[in-house]
Amino acid sequence: MTDDRLRELERRFQETGAAEDEAAWLRARVRAGEHLTWAECVSLLAVDPATAGRHLAARWDTHPPRRVLSFGDLSVVEALAPTSATHPAIVLHLSGPFDGLEETERLLGYFERFLDEQLACPVVVDMSEVTYYSDLGPSCLARLAEALDAEGWRLAIAAPSPPVSEVLGLLEVAFHASVSAALADVARPDRGADEHG
Numbered sequence: 001m002t003d004d005r006l007r008e009l010e011r012r013f014q015e016t017g018a019a020e021d022e023a024a025w026l027r028a029r030v031r032a033g034e035h036l037t038w039a040e041c042v043s044l045l046a047v048d049p050a051t052a053g054r055h056l057a058a059r060w061d062t063h064p065p066r067r068v069l070s071f072g073d074l075s076v077v078e079a080l081a082p083t084s085a086t087h088p089a090i091v092l093h094l095s096g097p098f099d100g101l102e103e104t105e106r107l108l109g110y111f112e113r114f115l116d117e118q119l120a121c122p123v124v125v126d127m128s129e130v131t132y133y134s135d136l137g138p139s140c141l142a143r144l145a146e147a148l149d150a151e152g153w154r155l156a157i158a159a160p161s162p163p164v165s166e167v168l169g170l171l172e173v174a175f176h177a178s179v180s181a182a183l184a185d186v187a188r189p190d191r192g193a194d195e196h197g
Helices: 003-016 019-031 038-047 049-059 101-117 136-150 162-171 179-186
Strands: 066-071 074-081 089-098 123-133 155-158
Touching (some): 038 049, 049 074, 074 101, 089 179, 136 155
Antiparallel strands (some): 066 074
């Protein structure tokens, strides 16, 4: 892929703004070995999940596309992750206390925007660095899980810290010991997760 061809495809997309022209430009950049940004990966995911998945698999260990957000003391890092299925997944890495009403309401607002703005796909919530988990947390994640389920996608909880696993155990909520196990679960065609898998 020549630089002239890449510039031509970029120019066409900028002139038309059409999704198919953006996809052609992004596919060409992937073939040329360029790294796409978070927003560009999400755009490619919407029209060509197979190419997006191959791109993510090639750079997951070194340059995964990600975005960092803050909700008071709770932070969220969004990352696009390859799975064994055609479609990638989004990993949400939560860090800090997941307990305050204000933080939870802001996180719920984020989840609503997340579902509106992102292409729906499987979601893994990495809770390995959550330091406190109140009864507000499970209801917040349950709402996201219900919204994803309505679109035919899964939510899996991964690597909960001791405070989180204690709450999840009391509520009999399934979770996975690692992010990789959760990614394998959300990629499966059948429904349901293996508890503590």
